[in-house]
Amino acid sequence: xxxxxxxxxxxxxxxxxxxxxxxxxxxxxxxxxxxxxxxxxxxxxxxxxxxxxxxxxxxxxxxxxxxxxxxxxxxxxxxxxxxxxxxxxxxxxxxxxxxxxxxxxxxxxxxxxxxxxxxxxxxxxxxxxxxxxxxxxxxxxxxxxxxxxxxxxxxxxxxxxxxxxxxxxxxxxxxxxxxxxxxxxxxxxxxxxxxxxxxxxxxxxxxxxxxxxxxxxxxxxxxxxxxxxxxxxxxxxxxxx
Numbered sequence: 001x002x003x004x005x006x007x008x009x010x011x012x013x014x015x016x017x018x019x020x021x022x023x024x025x026x027x028x029x030x031x032x033x034x035x036x037x038x039x040x041x042x043x044x045x046x047x048x049x050x051x052x053x054x055x056x057x058x059x060x061x062x063x064x065x066x067x068x069x070x071x072x073x074x075x076x077x078x079x080x081x082x083x084x085x086x087x088x089x090x091x092x093x094x095x096x097x098x099x100x101x102x103x104x105x106x107x108x109x110x111x112x113x114x115x116x117x118x119x120x121x122x123x124x125x126x127x128x129x130x131x132x133x134x135x136x137x138x139x140x141x142x143x144x145x146x147x148x149x150x151x152x153x154x155x156x157x158x159x160x161x162x163x164x165x166x167x168x169x170x171x172x173x174x175x176x177x178x179x180x181x182x183x184x185x186x187x188x189x190x191x192x193x194x195x196x197x198x199x200x201x202x203x204x205x206x207x208x209x210x211x212x213x214x215x216x217x218x219x220x221x222x223x224x225x226x227x228x229x230x231x232x233x234x235x236x237x238x239x240x241x
Contacts, residue, residue: 001203001233003029005226006057006179008213010034014041014048020217021052027226030055030082032211046079055082057179057211061119063087066097073098077105077114083179085159088118088146095153115177118150120160123182123196140164144171151176162202162210169206180207185215185229199229200236 005028009017017037024031031049033056038045049056058081062069069086076084086098098116106113120143121130127138135142143164148171150158157177160168165178182196202210212229219225 001230001237002027004203004209004233005230006030006032006209006211007216007226008032008034008059008181008211009037009045009217010213011037011217012040013037014045017041017045018048018052020222021049021054023222024216024226025052025054027223027230028216029209030057032057032059032213034059043079046081050080056080057082058084061085061087062098063090064094066090066094069094070097070101073101073114073116074105077102078109080111081114083115083117085117085119085179086155088120088150088155088158092149092153095150095155099154115156117157117159117177117179118146118155120146120150120158120164123161140167144168147172147176157208162197162205162207165202165206177208178206179209179211181211183210183212183215183229185232199232200239203233203236204239 007024007028009020009031011017021031031054033045038060046056058076062072073084095118102114102116121139125139130139130142140163143160144167147158147160147168151172157179159179159181161182162180168178180202183199183202184196185198199210216222216225
């Protein structure tokens with residue numbers, strides 16, 4: 001279960017990120033680099049994490065015309081990132097271009113292909129938010145539609161709330177990865193998340209990877225917080241088995 005826990009490095013600078021990686025590398029499976037940190041530090045942060053022997057989930061949510069996304073995915077894959085995401089709502093051509101770009105880099109570099117997943121519906125959105133941008137229906141319905149689109153166009157999985165995990169697995173198969181943000185231990189504050197789930201319930205629902213940020217990075221003892229979450233995940237996995 002340790003390999004299935006991804007810590008979100010939603011921090012402002014490289015120095016803070018390096019301190020967290022140094023403390024947590026032995027307790028978690030990967031680190032997520034998002035927009036704030038990447039804009040502040042650029043590819044240097046990817047290299048710093050890789051040099052410490054840890055995997056990187058590059059969370060930049062690419063969404064553009066197919067050629068632009070393909071070039072961005074290729075550049076990220078060339079940096080050796082383990083996993084990255086694009087918006088599933090970018091459409092079939094964009095999704096196919098992203099997958100092809102990752103495959104091309106893997107062939108040229110003769111190494112394992114970067115995992116490419118699609119973003120479905122952000123966990124900060126609810127039905128009212130979707131309606132405000134002209135999307136009818138419930139978040140779980142939209143997430144399932146986008147997951148099926150991502151699956152049909154060659155992506156490895158999706159970013160989705162664990163609340164949608166069971167339905168997505170049923171529609172797209174057990175090998176289709178689900179990376180679940182919005183994970184909050186029972187006692188943690190929700191912050192800006194609306195569709196959340198505890199680590200144990202997320203694993204029981206079928207999530208493959210859990211993304212956790214503030215409950216770990218802002219804890220007095222981040223290592224202990226990560227260990228507690230992994231233990232909860234392991235207990236849930238035993239229950240599922």
